[in-house]
Amino acid sequence: MRIDLNCDLGEGCGDDAAIVPWISSASIACGGHAGDEATMRATLALCRTHGVAAGAHPGYPDREHFGRRELDLSPGALRETLLAQMARLRAVAGAEGVRLAHVKPHGALYNRAARDAGVAAVVVEAVRAFDPALTLYALSGSLLAETAAHAGLRVAHEAFVERGYGADGHLLPRGTPGAVLDTVDAAVAQARALLRGALRARDGTKLAIRADTLCLHGDRPDAAAFARALREALGNDGVAVLPFGASA
Template structure:
């Protein structure tokens, strides 16, 4: 059983109550103007991170706000690299102005899921992070191509697990829209988090279970009940003797 974990949330997306979530998490993944966000939302979220002592990271995704970055776009390796670099630069400029140091990068949505299985996409993302700032930690789906590619490139890596998303037998997230893809019950989410963090395993949709490395735990900030989930999940982790601390 591990005694600490990073608790992260996707924020700055203009559709959640970031101020109510941030007191309970240790890291924030901030939308960089691709799938969501603009300079005003980036600035406000960075200020909240500074106020609450939360580590701030970039959350770049496909430039597709109409579909919230959850639709795969046919981009080349070079195009993915430029997408990453442009969004990293956009957030970093605002962060520097606010006196906040970025600590990590976590791709968003369809880009994140594609990088879990597509080594070329994973290496495009990793290459962009390494070129921009090799000190940034890469957050990727636990035991995926993205974490493998980042480790191979010598970058720091955080293997990520999810509090309220269902898992397939291969350790990938169930596609949204499929039954069980999103966990709606707080009790079920707490049970899943307990399994992941305390026992290092998660139940899968087929009734089995798999072992997963858990360095950081994600809660999606765009769900309407995210503040209540954040508060309850933190309380449950602390009741298990788990400290909530940023990786950096």
């Protein structure tokens, strides 16, 4: 058994250097919600050193709210900012000798593209125009994942080890009971359930969640210890942690 373990990095709110050795893929903020050339360069260098796949993590251009507020951008404006952010990271990656492997939308854009056909179409079209060989990371089973697959993009269905799920298979809203799994033990148990296809919602409903990649958040205070514990638990279970699509 194998799985990709990914983390959003270069956002200026975590100890990236301590996290990168324990993951297999990193989605790097590229100037929209966070990040600049210096943070991109530092995170790409970490990825190169540790053999971690690097990807772009574009979001709404709203640094004040960290990309967690939906913006009513026109399709053209959204496409333009996505292309600009991805190009900015690719330029730095080229200088660092790193090839980009994927794109993962950030925050409010990620969530909106999961349910809004128009936004999903813009995200998919922007990625295809930028580099159709890139994998698109999308919420498992979402409209974005479906739209990308129909457009011929490679899709990694993403599941979350530290977020609770409702009976509808969607993530529980932050702030509601069970929305965030605070302990390593709970997250490891959820990762194991996802890999076995035995995940249950908070109310006990059995869920069918496809998991090509598991996400953990780099802005947790304990993110580095969390990543290490999860990686070691997966290793003890005989699960190989590899970038999505990489050869074993």
